[in-house]
Amino acid sequence: MRPVQKAFFAQAFPIVLLLGLVFQVGSFILLHSNTIDELAYIGSGVSYIQTGRLDIDIFEHPPLMKYLIGISLLPVSRSFPSFSEAAQLGSYRFGYEFLYHHPTVKPEVILAFARLPSLLLSLLLAAFIFSWAFRWYGEWGGILSLAAYCLEPNIIVHSGLATFDLGLTCLLFIAAYFLALWIEQRKLWQLIASGVLAGCAIAIKIPGLIFFLWAPCLLVCDTGRKSVSRWKMVKSKIGVLFFLMLISFVVVLLIYQVRYFPDIFELFRYRLHQTFFHESELMDPVFLHGAIRTGGWRSYFLLAFLVKTTISFLLLSGWAFFAGRDTRHKAILLIPVLSYFFFCSMATTQGGLRYLLPIFPFLCVLIGELAKTTKSRLRSGAVGVLFVWSALESVFIFPNYVPYFNVLIGGPGHGYEWFWDSNVDWGQDYAKIGDYLRKQGSPEVIFASPFNADRNYYLGQHQDLLGPAGYGSIYFQHINSPKPSRELLVISATMVQGVLLNNPKTFSWLLNKRPIAMIGYTTFVYDVTRDAYTHFLLGSIYARNENYAYALREFHRAALLAPRNLDPITAIHQTISLMKRSHGHN
Secondary structure (H helix, E strand, C coil): CCHHHHHHHHHHHHHHHHHHHHHHHHHHHHHCCCCCCHHHHHHHHHHHHHHCCCCCCCCCCCCHHHHHHHHHCHHHHCCCCCHHHHHHHCHHHHHHHHHHCCCCCCHHHHHHHHHHHHHHHHHHHHHHHHHHHHHHHHHHHHHHHHHHHHCCHHHHHHCCCCCCHHHHHHHHHHHHHHHHHHHHHCCHHHHHHHHHHHHHHHCCCHHHHHHHHHHHHHHHCCCCCCCCCHHHHHHHHHHHHHHHHHHHHHHHHHHCCCCCCCHHHHHHHHHHHHHHCCCHHHCCEEEECCEEEECCCCCHHHHHHHHHCCHHHHHHHHHHHHHCCCHHHHHHHHHHHHHHHHHHHHCCCCCCHHHHHHHHHHHHHHHCCHHHHCCCHHHHHHHHHHHHHHHHHHHHHCCCCCCCCCHHHCCHHHHHHCCCHHHCCCCCCHHHHHHHHHHCCCCEEEEECCCCCCHHHHHCCCEEEECCCCCHHHCCCCCCCCCCCCEEEEEEHHHHCCCCCCCCCCCHHHHHCCCCEEECCCEEEEECCCCHHHHHHHHHHHHHCCCHHHHHHHHHHHHHHCCCCCHHHHHHHHHHHHHHHHHHHC
């Protein structure tokens, strides 16, 4: 390749990578329904911007990302009349009303606007990853680092969600970038930029405070001038650290509008207590490979990282670590990775690999080291093969990036057997479920899911089996016909595994029943048209939850399909008795 052609290719390749990232993220945004937490962030963000007050969700997370989401929704929020209801409804219910009952704008459009800040922050982060790697490892080092970032499924997912993880990742990384730059160049504006961005990271999520663990460690990597005594050097670094803390404090104070600043101490206390010192009976359940327990596992994040990251990314990171010769550069990159990994592993909150997202940009920069250490054609070819592998993985999983798992556990089709929550199913597939049902001729549906997108909007008329708490009368509004020509049970893999249920074995019989389809690697579909046993068990679930009219429908269906079995008849009489007793108490 001629030098001119090589230079053109090197300049064009980053643009191609960024366009590829935009395409992947944009496709994810347009093809998926809201995840469970997005409703809260949309609701609180719109309320903050429209009222200027932090009246809801103040003790859940700091406000900065909610501001950004609210600002991005300004084009559609001005025509929504009911901001005064936000404090009464709460962030989740207000977000639901805003997203699905907006008088003029479709939910897909609102979601696209709400998710735009994460995409823009992701592109900003990509630019700084390229810049850091370019500075240390040259042009091709920057390209390798950028390619590693743009092809990683976990990055793609969180670049397309109206959540906080990508924002925290972006600002923490850029804060570290400017501190590393200050160590090399000693320009005051770099130190100020680092402090401002660290404050912004804290104002997105409390784990942003980890920057002040990173900062002294990174400053230790600064050997300074040899003519300066060690004591003066130590005092200088302590002064730098306090300067960074002061700037960050001012930034957080301003983002909290000064008047709300005391609330951050209560939020910090609550989050620290919840994450590390939570009473066992109040801990969130953690699911790992068929087991559910509170408190989690110390190995949880290590295992999640190994199976939810592409094998090519793991190999490239390991190769760069062992091949790299500049120990100072490796220390600056790996201090954030190892410390963040350690604190996540100590936490009892283990909802998903997304908590580890801030380590990925540093590993991407580390991968850029391979541009300097792989000079032979054989090694360069091996690096190229690994990146082609990454690209193929991205193509293969498109656009179902949330439940990505590598071949170590058999691929994405087996992810639900190992993990739950944002690792697999975060409620993102309602739109895909609706498309599947329409292709099936719109059969009658029994639907079970713990997530909070509008089921009627995506699925049409259906019968609810279970629904998330706190949404009241919007569920259980329809009962299927007594004799459907075709009826499907559509159920989240999270439900099948029993996570979030009082009795984890509620749906265990489905683990031995072969589904007719698996939608998006997250949702099972069973044909129950002639399945008396399943209808009987569904009736039992309804009866336990005191949904007696639905229980009767299922028991009647089971009795009709298996007229010689007396169990459904007995259940019908018992349910009628319970209904009369319930009405008598009322």
